[in-house]
Amino acid sequence: MSLYKNINDMPQPRDLMITIDHKSNAVLLPIYGSMVPFNVTTIRTVLGNQNTIRIIFNVPGTPLNPNDSNSLKNQDAIYLKEVFFRTKDSRHSSQVVQSFKTLKRQVMSRESERAERTSLVTQEKLKIASNKAKPLRLSNLWIRPPFSGRKKIPGTLEAHANGFRYSTTNERVDVLFANIKHAFVQPAEKEMTTLLHFHLHNHIMVGTKKTKDVQFYVQVMDVVQSLGGGRRSSSYDPDEIDEEQRERDRKNRVNDMWQLPQFASLNLEFDQPLRELGFHGVPYKTSVFIIPTSSCLVELIENPFLVVSLSEIEIVNLERVGFGQKNFDMAIIFKDFKKDVLRVDSVPTSSLEGIKEWLDTIDIKYYESKLNLNWRQILKTITDDPQSFIDDGGWEFLNLDGSDSESGGSEESDKGYEPSDVEVESESEDEASESGSMVESEDEEEEDSEKESEEEKGKTWDELEREATNADREHGVEFDSEEERKRRKMKAFGKSRPGSSGGGGSSSMKNMPPSKRNSEKSWIIMDDEDLLDWDPKVSRVMNQAARLNELMFIEVRRVLVIRPSLPSP
Numbered sequence: 001m002s003l004y005k006n007i008n009d010m011p012q013p014r015d016l017m018i019t020i021d022h023k024s025n026a027v028l029l030p031i032y033g034s035m036v037p038f039n040v041t042t043i044r045t046v047l048g049n050q051n052t053i054r055i056i057f058n059v060p061g062t063p064l065n066p067n068d069s070n071s072l073k074n075q076d077a078i079y080l081k082e083v084f085f086r087t088k089d090s091r092h093s094s095q096v097v098q099s100f101k102t103l104k105r106q107v108m109s110r111e112s113e114r115a116e117r118t119s120l121v122t123q124e125k126l127k128i129a130s131n132k133a134k135p136l137r138l139s140n141l142w143i144r145p146p147f148s149g150r151k152k153i154p155g156t157l158e159a160h161a162n163g164f165r166y167s168t169t170n171e172r173v174d175v176l177f178a179n180i181k182h183a184f185v186q187p188a189e190k191e192m193t194t195l196l197h198f199h200l201h202n203h204i205m206v207g208t209k210k211t212k213d214v215q216f217y218v219q220v221m222d223v224v225q226s227l228g229g230g231r232r233s234s235s236y237d238p239d240e241i242d243e244e245q246r247e248r249d250r251k252n253r254v255n256d257m258w259q260l261p262q263f264a265s266l267n268l269e270f271d272q273p274l275r276e277l278g279f280h281g282v283p284y285k286t287s288v289f290i291i292p293t294s295s296c297l298v299e300l301i302e303n304p305f306l307v308v309s310l311s312e313i314e315i316v317n318l319e320r321v322g323f324g325q326k327n328f329d330m331a332i333i334f335k336d337f338k339k340d341v342l343r344v345d346s347v348p349t350s351s352l353e354g355i356k357e358w359l360d361t362i363d364i365k366y367y368e369s370k371l372n373l374n375w376r377q378i379l380k381t382i383t384d385d386p387q388s389f390i391d392d393g394g395w396e397f398l399n400l401d402g403s404d405s406e407s408g409g410s411e412e413s414d415k416g417y418e419p420s421d422v423e424v425e426s427e428s429e430d431e432a433s434e435s436g437s438m439v440e441s442e443d444e445e446e447e448d449s450e451k452e453s454e455e456e457k458g459k460t461w462d463e464l465e466r467e468a469t470n471a472d473r474e475h476g477v478e479f480d481s482e483e484e485r486k487r488r489k490m491k492a493f494g495k496s497r498p499g500s501s502g503g504g505g506s507s508s509m510k511n512m513p514p515s516k517r518n519s520e521k522s523w524i525i526m527d528d529e530d531l532l533d534w535d536p537k538v539s540r541v542m543n544q545a546a547r548l549n550e551l552m553f554i555e556v557r558r559v560l561v562i563r564p565s566l567p568s569p
Contacts, residue, residue: 003037010035017092018053018085020099025107027100029055029083040107046100048093053085109208116210121202126174127161135159144215144303147171147207157196157216164198166216173206175214182307184293185270186300193217196270197300199307213305271295277358279351281330281344290344292358297332308332308342315395316359316366318352319373325349331375337383341375367398 003026004010013019016030026037027046038057047054059079087093129135136159143166146152155168163176175198182199195217203210273291281290283306288299290306299306312334319329326349332342347355359366382389 003039010037017087018096020096020103022099022103022106025103027055027103029085031083040100040103043100043104046097048097050090050093051086051088053087053093053096054082055085056082113205113208116203117205119203120205120210123176123179123202123204124162126163126165126176128165129158129160138216141166141216141218143173143206144217145206145209145211148209171207173204173214175200175204179204182296182309183270184273184296184298184300186273188220189275191301193219193301195300197298197305197307199296213307215300215305273298273300277354279347279355281347283342283344287346310362310364312336313364315398316364317373317398318355318366318368319371321352321368322370328352329372330355331373333375333379337379341379365395367395367400369398369400 003024011019011021011028012035013028016033016035018030019028019035020026021028021037024037025040027040027043028035028037030036042058044056044058047056057080059081138157140154141157142152142154147168147170149170153168155166155171157164157166162178163174165172165174167173179200179202180198181201184195184197184199186195186197188194195215197213197215200212200214203212204214205211206214271293273293275291278289278291280287282288283290283299284304286302288302288306290297290299292298295310297306297308297310314333314335317331317333319331321328327346328349330344330347332344334341356366
């Protein structure tokens, strides 16, 4: 590549000093008293110190610079790897380094832009409408992605015969109607901007950027306002009232622009996001508010924009869905398996039911899973053997809560349940009826016994003894014989221990004088059996309670009965 056609075209500095030529993209180095030009692309970097300048060149054959076709042709060529220069002016070395970095950056951006432009699809030229047609024009609009440069200025959007043209004083970009895939109008409801967004079929260049999304917007109110200031804010301040009125007029004027009848003649349908169906999520790096439309799922406020065509979606898998989870993830799988799966992370669980209802409305199949899946490996497996994927049921492997195991278990349980009922009814209908009557009679007896026990709580001993005697006579129950009763009484008396613990109750009674034995009272301790035998009233009550209900047990604990001491036999 020749930098200069003639030696006279080279800049001739007064002193032999390193010179950066931005016009020709060259670096001129003083070598043996002559200025030798080098293309900026042949230099890897320039390093400067107070008194030295080090220039490192791109040498073929190194890891960063592999051999190209030219180096293979000239294998005997000798390459310059690096050079050192000394200078007395330290400021000159720093200027050389900065100038080289600026020139290298400009050249690299131009080269990348040229490479991107070569990959663009060739489109027809814009047909400019005549002045008599009075094309629709919207002024004071901003564009995203913005043009390169530090100074940002608004431009004008004009509608021509076959497309739009946005132009500023220095830049312009054309958007053809045939290249528009989706068009959106989003009014400023809870945002600071009203925007017109175009999602394109093929990429175009906006400045030096290659993009498929072009947006034109206007701010309906100032994003940044001075919170400090010299004047106090008041509801009756005329300046504030005028400012609020200007903001309302600006917002109304912008909203009226999108409703002009001239848009109908362009045969374009503008879609509008439905905020009531929106939800928060993280499609890229930050959490944004994602809004469905009639044909897409979009996010048009934060850059990079999100525009997903619903017609291109195969399925949606809702991941990390479980009890107690605050967030879940949404994986969108496209019909083109070569496209990467779009993930929207950290969607609030409160939006889960709304998303399911929306997916059902637009007839998109969705699944749920408790874990995140490796979709790159899954899609590779599907594309390697699509027939086995179809034979295995397609996407039903995602239906973890599917009905194969559950339906089989339910059918088996139903089959096992029906014959058992039939056998019981056919073989032992009489037995079932008898057992049922027995259960009912037992239940009735239990209820009657509970009622009677509740009624008997308030009866006295005399009433209970009277009822027990009558019940014994009705059932013909005979008490124990007189001899058996005496034997048990003697046993109870033998166990009694009057006063102190000595050799026995009877011996201590014999040793006491008759006056003492008649006047003294002692404690007699009896067990449960002895108490029943000793007191006929208690015995009768216990017998009656046992007959009324076999399941009811009356526990007679150890009791202390105060009786006058009995005379010794």
